[in-house]
Amino acid sequence: MNATYINLREDKSFHTIILMKKIKEFTYVAALGYAGGGVYEEFFGKLKYDQVTTDPDVASVGIVGFWTDSLGSDEWQEKINDVLVNEESEIFEAQVEDLYDFMEPSDASVQLMMAEEIKKFIYVWYDEETDTEYETPVLKDIDFSELLENNETGSGPIYTNEDWEYGFMEITTTSIWRLSHHFPSMIDDYL
Numbered sequence: 001m002n003a004t005y006i007n008l009r010e011d012k013s014f015h016t017i018i019l020m021k022k023i024k025e026f027t028y029v030a031a032l033g034y035a036g037g038g039v040y041e042e043f044f045g046k047l048k049y050d051q052v053t054t055d056p057d058v059a060s061v062g063i064v065g066f067w068t069d070s071l072g073s074d075e076w077q078e079k080i081n082d083v084l085v086n087e088e089s090e091i092f093e094a095q096v097e098d099l100y101d102f103m104e105p106s107d108a109s110v111q112l113m114m115a116e117e118i119k120k121f122i123y124v125w126y127d128e129e130t131d132t133e134y135e136t137p138v139l140k141d142i143d144f145s146e147l148l149e150n151n152e153t154g155s156g157p158i159y160t161n162e163d164w165e166y167g168f169m170e171i172t173t174t175s176i177w178r179l180s181h182h183f184p185s186m187i188d189d190y191l
Helices: 105-118 169-173 184-189
Strands: 003-008 014-023 026-036 039-049 063-068 075-086 091-102 122-127 132-139 158-160
Touching: 014 105, 014 132, 026 105, 039 075, 039 105, 063 169, 075 169, 091 169, 091 184, 169 184
Parallel strands: none
Antiparallel strands: 003 014, 003 158, 014 026, 026 039, 039 063, 063 075, 075 091, 122 132
């Protein structure tokens, strides 16, 4: 089961979906959402918390892993070596290195499965059901009664399933997260 987070606009049209799936020590994050200017962006990551720095003067979140900006890629774009807390600017800074390395077949399989799960909620990309190519995601007529409503942002409605937790959402306030929906209050846990 995936942890599910869906953010809608005030008019209840689609804005962002984030799925998380834990497999062994890693948590996979798949997201598709509005990035501004009429553009939608994607994110797929394989993350875990792992204390990297031993320097007590460096505030580290300890997120390590890999990420790519496509839910259809078969390669990791960058390796995440750590996510640091910048107390002065009150943001997280991802310490990354270019990778462009093929995913393991198991990672590519998880990515495909999570992209298919996203398609249960929205029409996106090419949809075989409707034989339509979607330039922008469109919310399907889904039953939200099985999800929990949570309006923590004051914008449009937010729906989660009971498995949703906010772990790894620190990544959303770094430069690698290109979606406009993020969780800026995560910094409060570190300041």
